[in-house]
Amino acid sequence: METTEENKNKGRRIRAYVALSLVVVALVIFGWQWYKSYTTFITTDDAYVDADKVAVSPKVLGRIAAIYAAEGDSVTKGELLVELDSTDLVAQKQQSVAARNQASAASSQAVAKYNxxxxxIKVQEVALEKAKEDLDRAKLQFDNKVLTKEQYDHAKKTYESSQAQLDAAKAQVNVSKSMIESAESTIRTAGAQVNTVQTQLRNTRIYAPSSGRIAKRWQLPGDVAQPGQPVFTITKDSALYITSFFEETKIAYLHIGKKVEFAVDAFPGVTFTGEVSYIASNTASQFSLIPPNNASGNFTKVTQRIPIRISILDWDKKDKYPHLKLVAGMSAFLKIRKD
Known part of the structure; x- marks a missing residue:
């Protein structure tokens, strides 16, 4: 009986030793792998899939009349996405066109009057020339006692009247010329207004500024869209990249063109490759809402992180993983060799 109990205890001790040995071996292997990875690679999980984003916003103020795309839709550059209500602008255009036509008619009348x-003036110049000849002849005859003083005075008054009429005609020409200039100025102003309204009318139709996918719709039909206020946000899914932040102590191992391996949490076991395409010239904290102010007396040293962009070399793996699709915002884990 005691022998059986001793055998059981001995068996339990052996199993415990074996289990402990396996744990120790596992810890040693894990430690060795961790040490090897630590001395060979730099890593970070402060990274995510990113894409360039384009805001689709109107250039003019207006109420949204129609929207032709929804979140998730793929769109191509130049595709009509939004139309704004153009009723008021159409009325403004009609008024501007009417004002331009009225100014054009006034200009035609002014030109006719000018001519x-x-x-x-030519008629008055002929009349003045004849009156001058009559006056010269009357003076000669008056000096020779052929005409009376009353006849000479009449010829003189006729000449003076012709001169006054010529001066009045010249003044009227200047008035007509001013009327033409005023009408032409009105035509230019009205024409500029027509062009402005036409541009605003064209801007009531909002087109996709680039190809991509509708990531977010910010407004609905009936909302009043403000210039510069986005109606849609488009992400360029064809140009995905990784945005990451490495500690400043690791930046010495990075350079443009350095190969990178990374994985995303959404697809465990799938490894992607990329290369460093951009290293920021400043730390991320420099453009934070509250930049660091290391004033004397309250300084605490914190390891800074530097933004790094990774170009994805093989983001399309549909041949091996048909359902795999990288999406902007996915978390990523990066591993880069130190050599």
Whole structure:
């Protein structure tokens, strides 16, 4: 009986030793792998899949009349996405066109009057020349006692009247010329207004500024869209990349073109490759809402992180993983060799 109990205890001790040995071996292997990885690679999980984003916003103020795309839709550059209500702008265009036409008619009338006044000047110049000849002849005859003083005075008054009429005709030409200039100025102003309204009318139709996918719709039909206020946000899914932040103590191992391996949490076991395409010239904290102010007396040293962009070399793995699709915002884990 005692022998059986001793055998059981001995068996339990052996199993415990074996289990402990396995744990120790596992810890040694894990420690060795960790040490090897630590001395060979730099890593970070402060990374995510990113994409360039384009805001689709109107250039003019207006109420949204129609929206032709929804979140998740793929769109191509130049595709019509939004139309704004153009009722008021159409009325403004009609008023501007009417004002331009009215100014054009006034200009035509002013030109006709100007030409008439020019003709009047020529008539008055002929009349003045004849009155001058009559006055010269009357003076000669008056000096020779052929004409009376009353006849000479009449010829003189006729000349003075012709001169006054010529001066009046010239003044009227200047008035007509001013009327033409005023009408032409009105035409230019009205034409500029027409062009402005036409541009605003064109801007009531909002097109996709680039190809991509609708990531977010910010407004609905009936909302009043403000210039510069986005209606949609488009992500360029064809140009995905990784945005990451490495500690400043690791930056010495990075350079443009350095190969990178990374994985995303959404697809465990799938490894992607990329390369460093951009290293920021400043730390991430420099453009935070509250930049660091290391004033004397309250300084606490914190390891800074530097933004790094990773170009994805093989983001499309549909041949091996048909359902795999990288999406902007996915978390990523990066591993880069130190050599």
């Amino acid at each position: 008439f006044d020019l003709a009047s």
